Amino acid sequence: MSLGPFASILLCGGLAVGGCAALTYLLLRVEGGLLDRSFRVYSARLDTHCSFLLMRYRGARLARAQILSCVAALAMLALTRSPVFALLGLVAAVAPPWLLWKRHMARVAQLERQLDTWLLMLANALKATSSVGEAIASTVALVPKPFSEEIDLLVKELRLGAPLDRAIHALSRRVDSTVISGALTTIVVARQTGGDLSRTLERAAAALREAARLEGVLRTKTAEGRGQVLVLASVPFVLCVIIAWLDGSWFDPMLIHAIGRAILGACALVWAFATFWAHHIARADL
Template sequence: MVIVLALSIAVLAGVSSWFLQQSASRAYERYRNAFKKEATARMGEFFLFLDPAQLWLANLALCGLAAALVYIASGPLWLAAAAGALALLAPQYSIKQLRRRRLRRFDEQLPDLLQALAGALRAGSGAQGALRHIVAQSPIPLAQEFGLMLREQRMGVPFEQALAALYLRMPTEGTGLVVSALQIAAQTGGGLAETLERIAATLRARLHLLGRVRALTAQGRMQAWVMACLPLVLGVVLAQLDPDSMRVLWQTPAGWTVMALIAGLELLGVFFIRRIVDIQV
């Protein structure tokens, strides 16, 4: 009877391990394919054409290095696994932050381009010729995006389709206004210079208001980061001052439960603070 029970437990453990391995393998493949697809699309937006397979290997190397360093420095295996998981997710978060910054810089540069384009139109220049001359002297990322649009047009892509592709790459409110104005002007004509000047004035007023909002909410954003980092700093300091007492927190199931609860509450607090200070204009 004991032998049968032991064999049953062994078979159950083997089957469970096989299913767990298969699930982990499928999850790994899904995440790797999603990472490569996302990296290819996002790197293309930054005009960086890198091999997604090499980026994936670099991400895995970063994950392993972070886990090894944390394990050597602290000792708990679960903490090293958490550090490796964070390192695995960090590149996607960084890419999203860089894309958000790129969109913001594009919006900041857009009013100057519109003002220069309106001046060129009032001087008698054509819209596409003036746009080509202005884009050649514009900073990045505006020069890259409008330059790609003009190259697509020279290769035979219709002007309206090239504008629509520009809006897909840079889906901001300012880009939508500019694309709509240029499409209408290309189809019907009319006072494009005056329209562009009004759009430029509207975008400048909006950017000024966004700057004021960011300045007024800077303290709230800093409060979120201070609240998130303070327990970590305090834990490191207490571990150096009284390692025997802190060992209960690092090396016992009760301590792990407390840390998981603290991490959950910290993330919840940061989420709510950032939602409060994220004012849409």
């Protein structure tokens, strides 16, 4: 029985994808190899993001799904020569870690915005009880998410028998934020030295609110500069579109000849460097 062209392509594609997947699996199963070590490091980095975001999936599972997707895209690219599969492979390789990193940074920024509110709640709770652990546990139901989720994990560690200082340090390592680590260190130091923790937390919350206000003022003042950078960076593309619309053969010498392509590449490199430099100048940190 003879197969049609479309069925033959599907059969070859399935065999190629299966063979590449089996070869990748066998290479990853080699203990101590370069691929195995690289896979473990990459899976651990993904697992850090997944555990911080409280996701059900683990890093190793996402890494295997990425590898299978990239292998399938490369196999289909070799069979069909279509650039669509190259684009799909690139997306499968880059998108998951980038999206996890963006969500991680967004969660950290949200936790930092809620920190002053939690410190004020904790200071008020300490006026009613002298136990720091009980005061922290009472703020779980009051502070909004995602800070309540992190505090809930801290309270669960305390209920499992972990010392308060160790649970606070674990929270600091998990969030990995300079602002939050400084506030948590203040709690530990004030608790160990016997200072007025309630008043210390109130002062820390007021300082955080003032820093947030100054950062908002600075962001407003530099918004005009960032807008100018965006406009200047988009001007070359707008001019190229207008010129190509007026005369479609205007850019032919640059696209056909090697010297023209070299000049075009040099211009793109200079544009990228100038845009990055201008963005770095316009972005002022508090």
